[in-house]
Amino acid sequence: MTGLAFDSPAALAARGRDRPRIRLPRWLSAFALPPVREMFLRQVYFTGIQATANVVFRGAVVGTVIIAYMIQVLNADVAATTKILLLFVFKEVGPLFAAIVVIFRSASAATSELALMNISGELRVMRQLGMRAFDWLVLPRVAGIAIATATLTINFQIVAVMGGFLFAPLLIDATFLQLVEEFLNAASLWDIGYSVTKSLVFGTIIALVSCMEGLRLARPELGAVPQAVTRAIMESVSYVMLFNAVFAYFVFGVLMFGLIRAQG
Numbered sequence: 001m002t003g004l005a006f007d008s009p010a011a012l013a014a015r016g017r018d019r020p021r022i023r024l025p026r027w028l029s030a031f032a033l034p035p036v037r038e039m040f041l042r043q044v045y046f047t048g049i050q051a052t053a054n055v056v057f058r059g060a061v062v063g064t065v066i067i068a069y070m071i072q073v074l075n076a077d078v079a080a081t082t083k084i085l086l087l088f089v090f091k092e093v094g095p096l097f098a099a100i101v102v103i104f105r106s107a108s109a110a111t112s113e114l115a116l117m118n119i120s121g122e123l124r125v126m127r128q129l130g131m132r133a134f135d136w137l138v139l140p141r142v143a144g145i146a147i148a149t150a151t152l153t154i155n156f157q158i159v160a161v162m163g164g165f166l167f168a169p170l171l172i173d174a175t176f177l178q179l180v181e182e183f184l185n186a187a188s189l190w191d192i193g194y195s196v197t198k199s200l201v202f203g204t205i206i207a208l209v210s211c212m213e214g215l216r217l218a219r220p221e222l223g224a225v226p227q228a229v230t231r232a233i234m235e236s237v238s239y240v241m242l243f244n245a246v247f248a249y250f251v252f253g254v255l256m257f258g259l260i261r262a263q264g
Helices: 011-016 026-032 036-049 052-074 076-121 122-128 131-168 176-186 189-215 224-252
Strands: none
Touching: 026 224, 036 076, 036 131, 052 076, 052 131, 052 176, 076 122, 076 131, 076 224, 122 131, 122 189, 131 189, 189 224
């Protein structure tokens, strides 16, 4: 007799091998490893959660100072105040400020950690064991720093905007609720997506530069660690600023604060 019920185990096994299997990308399947997940969560906690208090305080100060200055100099009304918060604080200052905090807080830490692993020979042992440094060391840091940078950006934006709204009624004839309503009418999902996209790319750039400088020491000695950290910080700042300018050019058609404009 033939049929499914009477097929041999070998035939069933062969049929199972013939079925198409869903294979995840190697970089995504690496998160199934417990050490990689632990490194990712630790990076998010160190970069995103522990730095939140500093970002919140500075966000409130920055939002208040910017609104006070703009209102006094430009004699702004309700519409101008909300536009300043949306275009300047929400879109530009928020992602850049969060990126600077991440650079000086996490880029230096990630670079020095990987550099010390390089000096101590841990990277050499990992390669001998067949472990990919990208999967175990670079990938969780890149993902963690990128997500943490986006989280810090959102926290900074909320606090900066709320700080400006709390201070603005003292200088202009408008209430807090009026400012909030005007801001919600002017803001859109595009504004949120714009800032989140920038912050994710900022975090990815910072993490990649930090990991690269930590893994490629010019000399395997402790004196090379501060030099690697300095290079990581300076290169991260340069690449973030360059990407921010290019991104603004492709999205808005302006570069260098409007000095250069796209044709057409």
